[in-house]
Structure formats: structure tokens, C-alpha cells
Amino acid sequence: MTGVLDLVRNELRDFAGYASARRTAATGSVWLNANESPWCGSFDGGQGLNRYPDPQPETLRKALAALYGTTPGQVLIGRGSDEAIDLLVRALCRPGRDAVLVTPPVFGMYAVSARLQGVPLIEAPLRDGPEGFHSDVEALIALARSHAARLVFLCSPANPTGQAMLLEEIAAIADALHGEAVVVVDEAYGEYSDQPSAVGLMPGRDNLAVLRTLSKAHALAAARIGCLLAAPELIHVLRCCQAPYPLPAPCVELALSALSLPALAITRERVALVRSERERMRVALSACTVVRRVYASQGNFLLLRFTDADIAFRQLLAAGVVVRDMRAHPQLGDALRISIGSPEENDRVLGALSSTRVAA
Ligand SMILES: *Cc1c(COP(=O)(O)O)cnc(C)c1O
Numbered sequence: 600m601t602g603v604l605d606l607v608r609n610e611l612r613d614f615a616g617y618a619s620a621r622r623t624a625a626t627g628s629v630w631l632n633a634n635e636s637p638w639c640g641s642f643d644g645g646q647g648l649n650r651y652p653d654p655q656p657e658t659l660r661k662a663l664a665a666l667y668g669t670t671p672g673q674v675l676i677g678r679g680s681d682e683a684i685d686l687l688v689r690a691l692c693r694p695g696r697d698a699v700l701v702t703p704p705v706f707g708m709y710a711v712s713a714r715l716q717g718v719p720l721i722e723a724p725l726r727d728g729p730e731g732f733h734s735d736v737e738a739l740i741a742l743a744r745s746h747a748a749r750l751v752f753l754c755s756p757a758n759p760t761g762q763a764m765l766l767e768e769i770a771a772i773a774d775a776l777h778g779e780a781v782v783v784v785d786e787a788y789g790e791y792s793d794q795p796s797a798v799g800l801m802p803g804r805d806n807l808a809v810l811r812t813l814s815k816a817h818a819l820a821a822a823r824i825g826c827l828l829a830a831p832e833l834i835h836v837l838r839c840c841q842a843p844y845p846l847p848a849p850c851v852e853l854a855l856s857a858l859s860l861p862a863l864a865i866t867r868e869r870v871a872l873v874r875s876e877r878e879r880m881r882v883a884l885s886a887c888t889v890v891r892r893v894y895a896s897q898g899n900f901l902l903l904r905f906t907d908a909d910i911a912f913r914q915l916l917a918a919g920v921v922v923r924d925m926r927a928h929p930q931l932g933d934a935l936r937i938s939i940g941s942p943e944e945n946d947r948v949l950g951a952l953s954s955t956r957v958a959a
Pocket residue numbers: 678679680681682706754758785787811812813814815820823824825
């Protein structure tokens with residue numbers, strides 16, 4: 600019976616990582632084992648920032664596990680989910696050999712991490728159809744097999760295309776590639792989606808992992824807190840590959856505040872507002888003559904095709920509105936991605952694009 604540890608790079612299976620003072624600490628009241636300053640800084644404000652932080656604070660692990668429906672042992676907290684992506688590639692893929700599979704057009708960090716590790720990048724392009732972009736599941740599985748992909752990144756809801764994958768499709772991919780690849784579902788926009796989380800598929804599938812982040816719906820992009828949810832044995836290996844003190848103590852405090860009940864209640868209200876604004880914008884933008892197509896979205900953004908994306912981009916900039924130019928991405932030569940802002944910000948977008956209509 601193969602387990603997920605068989606997919607970890609051989610030379611890392613019994614790698615213990617850096618033995619930091621914090622990890623080897625016993626109990627005591629005089630701490631002279633880490634060459635820290637014995638005094639707090641004059642600016643410290645009672646935070647005790649002279650001491651190195653806990654590498655994986657149990658309170659935050661528990662709070663994230665409760666939020667996402669896992670056990671604390673299935674949680675690895677990192678500096679954004681970007682760090683988890685990089686750790687996965689480094690721990691699973693041998694340079695020049697084990698491939699990473701992605702589904703372009705898609706979020707660029709998977710390819711960046713693959714490039715940095717020197718591993719082959721396999722592309723299973725999304726197909727654009729009347730219902731929007733989607734993965735060809737059979738073709739994806741065949742490609743992963745024929746190129747010996749060790750890691751498959753699925754983005755759901757997908758950035759920048761907006762669609763969510765069906766859970767049946769995710770399960771089929773993970774099951775088909777069991778023993779061959781770890782399948783990672785990036786749910787950075789999960790809060791905005793109608794689709795339930797793939798975490799529910801994890802029991803019995805040790806090669807299925809999920810990425811979540813506090814950077815989007817939880818309004819904490821600057822604190823850099825994200826996590827990987829995966830089998831405890833994989834979490835343990837990745838912990839050993841991670842930097843010794845990855846989580847700044849003030850950021851951990853901010854994350855705990857964001858996960859307090861009152862903060863979560865506000866987040867839920869704001870997610871509901873973004874979802875209703877997303878629908879308002881989809882309808883209004885579809886009626887703009889310069890817009891050729893608005894893709895349905897399960898995220899907090901819309902992907903649009905324009906009759907002339909260059910004019911639209913410049914018109915938005917002239918109105919002070921900065922959107923994401925997607926034209927360099929495959930299949931998106933006429934597309935821009937627009938985040939859903941506050942209702943007032945969204946009105947600015949509509950105002951700028953209706954003056955495009957007059958100018959055109
Ligand atoms: C924004 C985003 C992330 C978030 O990355 P963090 O490092 O957690 O800020 C991850 N994946 C996708 C697809 C994203 O769009």
C-alpha cells in the first residue's frame with residue numbers, strides 16, 4: 600500500500616530540518632538558548648518581540664482547523680499560501696525530473712515555484728466553452744501520467760477565469776493519480792463560491808491537499824498568513840523544510856483577531872455584499888457595448904473580453920481605476936480581470952466603461 604510519503608523526495612523523507620532553539624526548548628524561566636536580547640525594545644508595547652516566535656502556534660492552528668473543518672495536525676501555516684506552494688514543489692519534485700502540472704490560464708505562482716526548483720512544467724490548458732472555462736479531466740489525468748507529474752495544481756474557484764471545479768471531478772483526478780501525484784486544490788477564493796470546499800474529499804485520500812488563505816475574504820493580505828491542509832505525515836515533512844520561524848508574532852495576533860467570532864461575522868456580511876455586487880457588475884458590464892463577454896465567476900473578480908481591451912484599459916486608468924491586464928496570458932489576448940470593489944468603486948468602473956462606449 601503506497602502512502603503520500605512515497606511521493607516525497609527520497610532524500611527528504613527522514614530530513615529533520617533546522618533544529619531551532621524554539622523547537623528544542625524545554626521548560627524554564629531563564630531563556631539563554633537563542634542569543635536573543637533579554638530586554639524588550641523601547642517600542643515593544645508589551646508584545647515581547649525580543650523572543651523568537653512560535654514556529655506553528657497551536658492556538659492559530661486550532662482556529663484554522665476549526666474554520667476549515669480539519670484536525671490541527673492537518674494544518675501547515677505559512678507566509679501566505681504562496682509559501683505552501685513553494686514548499687510542496689521543493690519537497691515533492693526532484694529538479695529536472697518530477698513535473699508540476701498546471702491548468703493555464705491560471706495563477707502564476709505554481710509556474711514560478713516550478714521554475715525556481717528546476718522542474719518540468721506540464722500544461723493541461725483549460726477549454727473555453729459556452730459555459731466558460733473548464734478542465735478536460737480525462738486529458739488532464741492522461742497528461743499527468745504520461746509526464747510523471749508529481750504535483751497537480753487545481754485552482755477552484757480559478758484565478759483569473761472564475762469557474763469552480765465540481766467535487767466529483769476533483770475526486771476523480773485525485774483517485775486516478777493516487778500513488779503517483781499529490782493533487783492540490785487552491786481555494787484562495789473559496790469563501791465567495793457556491794461550491795463546497797474540497798476538504799470534504801480529504802478523508803481516505805491522502806494525496807489530496809487544499810490551500811486556503813487569509814489574504815482575500817479575511818482582509819489580511821499584508822499579514823501574509825495562508826495554510827495548507829493535507830495528510831498529517833505530509834504536513835510533518837513540509838514543516839521540516841520550512842524556514843525556522845516563518846510566522847512573525849504580530850501577524851499571528853492579527854490572524855487570531857481575524858478569526859474571532861465578531862470578525863468572522865463581519866467577513867460573512869462582506870462576502871455576501873461582494874457576491875451581490877459581482878452579480879450586479881456581471882449584468883451591468885454585459886450590457887456595455889465595448890464588452891464582448893463577461894465570464895460567470897465564483898471569485899471576487901470578473902474576467903471580461905473586450906472589443907478593444909487596450910482602449911478599455913486606458914480608459915479605466917484615465918478614470919483612476921487600475922485593473923489587471925490579462926492580455927499576455929494564453930487564450931486571453933483581449934481580456935482584463937476586474938476585482939469586485941466597494942459599491943462606489945464598482946460604479947467608477949461602470950462610469951469609465953460607459954464613457955468608453957461614447958468615445959467609441
Ligand atoms: C491571491 C491568491 C493566493 C493567495 O496567496 P497568499 O500568498 O496566501 O496571499 C493563492 N492562490 C491564488 C489562486 C490566488 O489568486
